[in-house]
Amino acid sequence: MSADTIKDIVTRAKKAAPGLSTLDTAVKDRTLLAMAVILDEGRAAIKAANDLDVKKAVEGGKDPAFIDRLKLNDKRIDGMRDMMKEVAALKDPLWKVIDRKERPNGLIVEKVRVPIGVIGIIYESRPNVTADCIALCFKSGNAVILRGGTDAINSNKVIYSLLKKAASLEKLDEGVFQLIEDTKREAVDEMLQASWGIDLIMPRGGESLIRNVVEKSRIPVIKHYKGVCHVYIDLGSERNMALDIAYNAKVQRPGVCNAMETLLVHEGAAGDILPEIARRYTEAGVVMKGCPVTVGILKAYDIVEAREEDYYTEYSALKMNIRVVHSIDEAIAHISGYGSHHSDAIVTNNAASAEKFLREVDSAAVYVNASTRFTDGGEFGLGAEIGISTDKIHARGPMGLEELTIYKYIVRGAGQIRR
Secondary structure, eight states, rough: OHHHHHEEEEEHHHHHHHHHHHHHHHHHHHHHHHHHHHHHTTTHHHHHHHHHHHHHHHHHTTTTTHHHHHOOHHHHHHHHHHHHHHHHHSOTTTTTTEEEEOOOOEEEEEEEEOOOOOEEEEEESSHHHHHHHHHHHHHHOOEEEEEGGGGHHHHHHHHHHHHHHHHTTTOGGGGGGGOOOOOOOOOHHHHHHOOOTOOEEEEOOOOHHHHHHHHHEEEEBBBOSSSOEEEEOOOOHHHHHHHHHHHHHSSSTTTSTEEEEEEEEEHHHHHHHHHHHHHHHHTTTTTEEHHHHHHHTTTSEEEEEGGGGGGGOOOOSSSSEEEEESSHHHHHHHHHHOSSEEEEEEEEOOHHHHHHHHHHSSSSEEEEESSSSGGTTTTTSSSSSSSSEEEESSSEOOOOGGGGGEEEEOOOSSOOOOO
């Protein structure tokens, strides 16, 4: 795809954005509901295209976690359909007055929520991202340019064409959402230079993709590099709860960024907890690595000693680390040193320990007595998410409608001049 083609796409998005920012909420919601219907009706076409992508990935030797992220079955198509309905039901965030002050000179100063403008999304193997990003950007008044990866190109094209058809029912500007179908890296490079027309870039994918985007982009980037998430089982925690949370956080869907990569266990609970959780992990096919104390406790299991670099690793697979710690302070220090500030959890019956963990663990989502797998826009009641941010500027955690807005000041006067 030529530089001129990318320029044309960005130009159309920039032109469409102002009209989208003032589009009536009823029109947006009607369009989203039409999108839900057309996804439902088009599931056969979606699955046929997805089968092509999955077949190619299998033939290319992609690992099971990758295939899981790529696969669209009826349940996941239902999820895309239902997400459209949920986003339609959410309150429109635009033009909401965040703050209002009347100054002594009579000026009325309002802080009002507005769209960011044009958002570029660069993503890899999850085709449902196409639907999520279109829904959230559209409802929040942002034009969006999508560039998916080679592995999901057939799925992305069909989903995009269906949603485009639904949008045409309202005769919307075609620039409100666009898909770059060229999967060559040069298309991304051109996109990342278009600071004149794109206001924000959000990459979704592996760490290498995200670092490449950050290094090359002339546009602000919101991202998380990886999800190295932890569960810490405290001394005196409720045993069955601890076992269930530790199992769910790793096994329920290991290929996603909010899955646990390292289990930390207080030394006073390790002798009781570790043999049982190791039994469950082994039955699920989890490859375990452990600190010397863990390896000693789990002699009956197939476990190898973890290396230093393993604690920094996002496995995105049925692999994990286990470490025994002397205290909650050591657990927090481990998370601070090895974690990615994504999602971390403590299992405890001690209120003081829970509060200490919540205050001292510097992550986008911090849990007490719940699995890290809940870090998700839908689970947080945001309808869906455009991505998860571990940044500390503008937005953090799952990015839903409000996180896709910024604000401006509207000042109303009656002839005031500054003296």
